[in-house]
Amino acid sequence: MGRNSFLVFLVLLTAGCASRRLAGTDLERVARPAFISRIELDAGPRSFVFREDGAYKDKLKKLEPKEADRRLQAKLAAAVTRFEVSERLRVNTFRHLPRERPWVDSLDPARVATMLESFLVEEVPADAPDYDLLTPLGADAVVEFVIQDYGMRSDGGRAGAYMRGYARMFKLNGRTEIWRRPFRVDRVSEGAEHLDPFKVGKEPSLFRQELTAMLDVIAGQFAQELSPPDRKASAPLPEGAGPDSVHTTGREPPAPKKPPEPELSPGELPDPDP
Template sequence: MTRSILPFLVLALTAGCASQRLAGADLDRVKRPAFISRIEEGAGPKSVVFREDSAYEAKLKKLEPVEADRRLTVKLQQAVTRFEISERLRVNTLSQLPREYPWTRVVDPARVASVLESFLVEEVPANAPDYDLVTPLGADTVVEFVIQEYGMRSTKGHAGAYVRGYGRMFTLDGRSEVWRRPFEVDQVATGEAHLDPFKVGKNPDLFRQALTSMLDKVAVTFVKDLTPKDRRGGPPVAGPPGSAAPDTIPGAAGQRMQAKPPEKELPAGELPDPDPS
């Protein structure tokens, strides 16, 4: 089995737990769906690289693992905003759905975000929204994506990014859930290339690239789930259902490697330099 399909294997295995397949008949009954994407409070980003893996002790020297993880967490926060993460999953899923009913009748995402104050996700806790607020917009169903945890971890000196959460669809009248898909994508578990935490410390955009790539894989899985073949459906309609996902986040510029051994004091808030490639 090649590495390129391993992330999908993780998605498939995770989906076997508390998942629910979307039946074509249930989708046929949907008239006007509203899409919501959010990140749970305290979901991340988190770094447990140095606390859970002793392989970095020699590199850290006098720097405590807990402090090293704190510094790396700050770098991860600089790499990508919570708003971009949640929006990327929503937009990439919606933009790939077929131009057929009910996906041609999706409630305007801007109006949904406005009533739920989704644009304030960076300033306020990401609590579960008041779903009744989207009913006046004409919605009868909610498609919700939730990110429960994301960050970086490491095993035996092999580090990587990870993200887990779930997608679900439920009716607003009675809150009947008709689809659920838990997901977990973990670069360490799937044997992806090592994501050097010290390089991420100098160039946080490396984490953004890894995370957005994983979210795009999740979106592909969601699209497949949301297009069941056992349905009547509707006629195709030309034109894209949504705008492109945000894809540009300013990354922290790399810094010059220190010429002298690590005995030199680290700058405040910084991790040791990566080893020469």
């Protein structure tokens, strides 16, 4: 079974608690949704590799586990920004949705960001915005993705990335939730291939690759749930039809340019502040 197949299984397995399925009749009453993705203030990235797993004690030599986690955490933060993490989840979920209403009538994300004063910049606002500000734009519903915790952890000498949060869809008039899906993806619990923290210290892109693969699988699952089978089928719009937001919502943020990583000897983690 492939790497992504394990992820799909885990998302399905752990997402059943406190969830609400989207009914086709509820979706048919949505005309103009707005998509929002955000990361809570202390969500991460975090490292719980060395403090919670004594398997690395000999490799750390004289370096304290807390300090080793601090240095690794800095590398995780440099590998992929919070903005990229939240945007990838929103963009890829939207890309998987069918080209039909109400999705083709979604608000332009740039207008949403401007109205909520987040402006699609690096720092994603931690607190839930005032969604009533979207009403003058014509929005009648919000699809919201919230990441509550992500980073790396380890157990028994096997490390990996993890992420948890929830997604929901609610009507702006009355804040009635019509869809909710908590999620948790944990590569360590899956028994996935070991993500060596010392290699990540030298090549933070390894964490980036793991995290983006997780986000892509979660986005695919969300798109499936936002397309309920009991909904009355509507004819898809022809290519080029619909508002400009159909095209702009599919824009993916560019990868940041990073300087070459220094060569390290075994057991070392670089200090992020030279």
